[in-house]
Amino acid sequence: MSEQKVIMGNHALSYGAVTSRVQVVAAYPITPQTQVVELLSEMCADGTLDAEFIKVESEHSAMAASIGASAAGARAFTATSSQGLALMHEMLHWAVGARLPIVMGNINRSMAPPWTIWSEQTDSLSQRDTGWLQIYASSNQEVYDSVLIAYKVAENKKVSLPVMIVLDAFFLSHTSENVNLIDQKDADRYLKPYNPEFKLDIKNPHTFGGLTTADWYMELRYKIQKAMEDSIDVIKEAHKEFKDLFGREYGLVETYKCEDADTILVAIATAASTAKEVIDELRKEGKKVGLLRIRFFRPFPFDDVKKNLKNSKKVIVLDRNLSPGNGGIVYQEVKSALYNEPVKPKVYGYIAGLGGRDITVDTIKKLFEDAQKSEPAEVKWMEVKI
């Protein structure tokens, strides 16, 4: 049995945390994330959620408290956005090094200045080297489902790493849509209580994360890389079990009409959803086009990306983010994934939709038109007024 609600992406995160039976929520409000923890605090107050809600004085403290809770063996959840995520940066590394399966929602918001609250993925992609797994969602149902999947993967002993679930500001966070909530009994079959092998225990005191010399530090980093690599199979298993129980199917990537496509668009998050409309329209005109949506950006799904793209002629990468001095971040990674293939497509990089500027069907059509008639460039800007 499941219940259908019409809820915004922010509340899909909150309900995901409730269905996952999180035990500690430590968070600081920031637009456009605030509603996530607002609802969770109400639910903690009225007893719907049996969790400790910790009000903190900053995002750095929100992550520090999540780390403490997770180290003590609790299932910890938090959420933030943009400047808040940037302020957490030091602690994001700590959560990874300490191998703590925290799950966090991040609502993509452009970095200031100038002050802005609208969508762009530079905030979360700036954290890609911290060692968090990253999921980019494209619907509220996916947001909700991903919370359960994230804990399932994070808490697997082969992984033991934190997971960030990323959603576009407003396009998901403040947009209400149909979401099927999973019955708690069924969710409990999927996600068992968190019971770590090692935890902070006052009856059995241990020190974690103490000084480690060059003798062993490198081995610990090696194990983090190995855990990321091993997480690929763990994610696939978690997705399969999710589909068997609840019927909804997810992958490391999502493909749409890629099989015979000679031009494939690569995108993450909501732009990839809108792109399906474009693919349908262009297919009606007889054009062989497809879409590859990268759902897991970390671990980077090398095999899926190569398998789906290597037989195409042109790959168009749409980035709603920017690494100044280089270009789109997804573009860089897709191009590097293809580099060692003996036969490889041309890869075009486009920047669009920064600061929450709308990425419309027309925007995406223009990418296909431009790539059809031009040679690839490291970075091309769409719809810039200067």
Next chain:
Amino acid sequence: MLEIRVHGRGGQGGVIASKILAYAFAMEGKYVQAFPEFGVERRGAPVTAFIRVSEGKINIRSKIYEPQHLIVLEPTLLGAIDITEGLKDGGFIVINTKKRPDELNLKVKNSKIATVDATGIALKYRLGSSASPIVNTAILGGFAKATGFVKIESIVEAIKKEVPIKPEENAQAAIEAYNSTLM
């Protein structure tokens, strides 16, 4: 796919109206999206909200620039902003006003105009304050009557589930609006 734009002023409940309406459609098995203008809302300032309704999954996630249908919560907006910007032909415009549709002189080509005194109904059921009545539930009754897209029963059920304060009175307001909508 239906694309609907809601016009109101901050504090009137236009954004909530979009969510209640989306919920009513969802209860009839439709896929829906409801979202506010992605900005900063201020009490009294013009506010817009949007709804998409479809038989199948909705992939498009950009804003709505060319809605086919309008819901107008505030008659003073008619002189303040161009509510018909981007409006497609052939839809419905449901307006909160005491006037009859033919008294409005709206410059639209092929839209069907319906009016309902949502303010009067909201005041009768004491929704909001007498200075700023909450008209968002009443106008939805008018939308159901004018368009026939959604059953009044679904609107009533959605109101009862989504409105935390005076759900019964809000539901009655929608029903009264449904029964008094002029076209």
